[in-house]
Amino acid sequence: VPELPEVELAVRTLREATADRSIVSARALHPAVRRTFAPRHARRVVGRRIARVERRGKHQFLYLDDGSVLHVHFRMSGDWHVTRSSEPLPAHARFVLELDDGARVILVDPRALGVVEWHADGSALPVLGPEATDPALDAAALRSRLAGRRIPIKAALLDQRVIAGVGNIYAAEALWRARIDPRTPSSALDDAALDRLAEAIRETLRIALADPGRYSSGEGTPLDAYDREGEPCRRCGSPIRRIVQSGRSTFYCEACQGEDGPPVTPRTRAGRP
């Protein structure tokens, strides 16, 4: 469920359910969630009103009326379900908020990797880069954030301190759109490539957000690179390749991504003329 468009959709659901509501009870139903949200945290949030709900990247923040914050991250498989408190809990319910209007907000998370934390104030929240959709995210902004970093650009895009909100799917899509080889060392990208990349990130997510949830539903605009191994590149017809970078699948077109940098790092290029 959780790339940026799905999280955005989930936040809207959460916002609607919690607007002006108070928390009647809070429970972690899985030991993995209990590790970060213990009964003592539950006691702190009961009775509090949910003042506002915000999203930063793929993180969700529920600001309570005493200045404390519930911080939620779906990780790989989380989503919100909203039902009545009288209804039975769905499968994979990991965390539950009961509200004062009889509604129940449920973190449904099959893999139970999702995280719920309570912070007494907002000072310990995660440090995140600019939003992927921020118009201020231009070539100059990217250059300063990638300066001196030799990690492959694909890995850098997944680093939420560099840019907030880009996941494995849209990293592949943005690099395909910008025609950049995902293995290129970040600091090796020239201004023209950074310009295309900044534009590609914003455009890729703009399109995805306009049709949120489409990946899980399989509807809407098809993806160009992600999960298309062996299928023809929609730009040049060459087969899309799959490689593994830092343990994650990367999909890209070997033929038309990489005009702006060596396809491999100088270190492994030994032997070339």
Add this chain to the structure above:
DNA sequence: ACTAACCTGGTC
């Protein structure tokens, strides 16, 4: 900068 770890479920 990569690997393992965190979890469970789906697919080959």
Add this chain to the structure above:
DNA sequence: GACCAGGTTAGT
């Protein structure tokens, strides 16, 4: 049974 998964982080 083995491998894969939309994320993040701790440890090496």
